[in-house]
Amino acid sequence: MVDWRLFEPLFNWARKKSLWIVSFCTGCGGIEMPPLMTARYDLERFGIMPDPSPRQYDLFLITGYVTPKTLKRIIITYEMAPDPKYVLAHGSCPINGGIYWDAYNAIKRLDLYIPVDVYIAGCMPRPEAVMDGIKKLMEMIENGEADGWKRYKENYEWYRKNQDELLGEGWREKEARKWIPWLMDKKKEEGT
Amino acid sequence: MLGAVLKAIFIILYATFVGFMFMGIIRKVTARIHRRIGPPIYQPIIDTIKFFGKRENITHGLIYDFGIIFALGATILALMFIPLGSISILRTYGDLILITFLLEIPMLGIMFAAMSSGNPWAGLGAQRALLTLLAIQVPLGFAIIALAEFYGTFSTYEIVMAQQVGGWSIFHLPLLLVAIAYDIVLQAMFGKEPFDMMIAPGEISLGPMVEFGGKHMGMLQIQHAIGLFAETLFFANIFLGGAVVIAFSSPILNTLATLGILLVKQIAVLLIAIFIGAIFPRFTIDQAVKFYWKWPTIIAALGAILASL
């Protein structure tokens, strides 16, 4: 067998140079994503491309406040991606709740539920700040410090416990079944 | 025997590299059209390395893996039949129908894989892709009939040789009409903008590609690169005169000149596709089918009739 560890520097360089972003726009920060991609602050210079599929991305931008309802989707999207994947939390809300510190349905610390590699403060951060954060992430990828995906695997019990505490045990199944009674009712209505 | 194997390896490597450059050119030129700087031209190579460097892989069963390999294999097989100047290995057997058929097989391979993933978006994309495939058959068929009628042969290599004597195909009126129709079809075969209903980024997530990650996506990138190379090469061969240079005395110089001329022609074909793709929005699938059965079909049928007169 070939020892793939020999090629690790090459792969790290490639990972750094081609971060694909999943277009998951949460909160207000979603409005900061299009300017990053368009003509003025062109992020494609660094090989970054928005991509709508959760299977192909490497960089997950959490752009703002996260409600429990969104958190379920975020966790599922995070777990769907194959392994080297990085999370960049963008804005004050994922750090400590931001201006929603007393809201009953905003997550106060994103780090309790999925591992975050880089934070950018600001409400909302300028595109330059996001670019700065991405540059920091690139450096971290190069020296192998961006290991959120590794932490998620190693401390899965802890993350799982936090998620279950917030969203309730078995939330995945519940979320999938949520619409079935409604659909049944709908069918009955149409039938009569 | 050994010579043929070496040639095949050379063709595959050359096609992969140039195909990746084509993908880079597509992204770079599109970026320049939007007044952006755009990625470096070798960006698709980095993307592919990254996809192969993923630690995890998702698979949904045997057909899911097999479909991708099937697509890649069919593209490579199609490439083997297309004359690449003087260095193709199966060019004597490379007739028009065979190559056109083989260039469409990869789509079916991707469909297999996409359908077996069980993702509803992939199923939707597969449905659209098959409908597109159905729609482009009609103008494509007329184009092939016109070419065969005009040159009296189905062999691609003989068509290239005939153009050495009689001038490029697009300088004859019936074949010019056919070339226009074929160029519209090419837009759908590349998956470029007015007819990219099967991929439709943003509209149906990514269509058939939505479930591919890691190594599967890396293979698909390679397949796309070789596919781009093969399709542009086929167009350049049958409409733009191909290239068989015998001006120099040494065979190596001749080969290099051939590759250079072919490259220029292929890039010309590609640039037209990019320019059209960058300024036109996407059709819906029913509009596209109606469009393909109307204008390109009329143009190509006219060409076929003129060619047979």
Ligand code: SF4
């Ligand atoms: S940090 Fe500010 S801009 Fe960002 S999501 Fe929170 S409130 Fe909105």
